[in-house]
Amino acid sequence: MGMEFEKCQMPSFSVIGKEGSTEDGEGFIKQLWEEANGNFREIEHLALKDESGVLLGIWGLMSDSTRSYRPWEDNFTKGLYLAGAQVTEDAICPSGWVKWTVPSYEYVYGKVIGDSREAFVRGLEYIKESGLSLVGAAFDYFCPEENGQLYFFYPVRRL
Secondary structure (H helix, E strand, C coil): CCCCEEEEEECCEEEEEEEEEHHHCCCHHHHHHHHHHHCHHHCCCCECECCCCCECCEEEEEECCCCCCCCCHHHHCECEEEEEEEECCCCCCCCCCEEEEECCEEEEEEECCCCHHHHHHHHHHHHHHCCCCCCCCCEEEEEHHHCCEEEEEEEEEEC
16 A cells, blocks of 8 residues: 655644444444534534635544543544534534544644555554554544545644
8 A cells, every 4th residue: 555644733623523432333433424414504604614615624533432532442443433524613512513622733644545444554554663653543534625535644742
């Protein structure tokens, strides 16, 4: 897999979305995205956009069960997921939605090409090979400017 990785630093950011858990069963992430996309009009006015009106961030955030933004537990099989859009930190969350505010991190990130599970594992291998450690939960980022191209963001240092 020819995944290329880069580093970036990102300040704290907030996402309003639909939250679920691995305890909800197989396919829960897909269901969250269907619910978030199907009801997007309820939060569209809160979603951050660039000067052209393009959404700035569509995120699939992950966290351990304590909402501490630590990696999923039990070899990445147990945790929480939030499917949503980036908003301002002071955005008021509508009923039926959940808002998470992610701390500032330095990330290793890469464009997902091909199988997303293989790409996720490749990212973890790259971090280890680079002498880095995963210090928080990895995130999915769907780039609106690239027709929803998926990227994985791996936090390697808390800022």
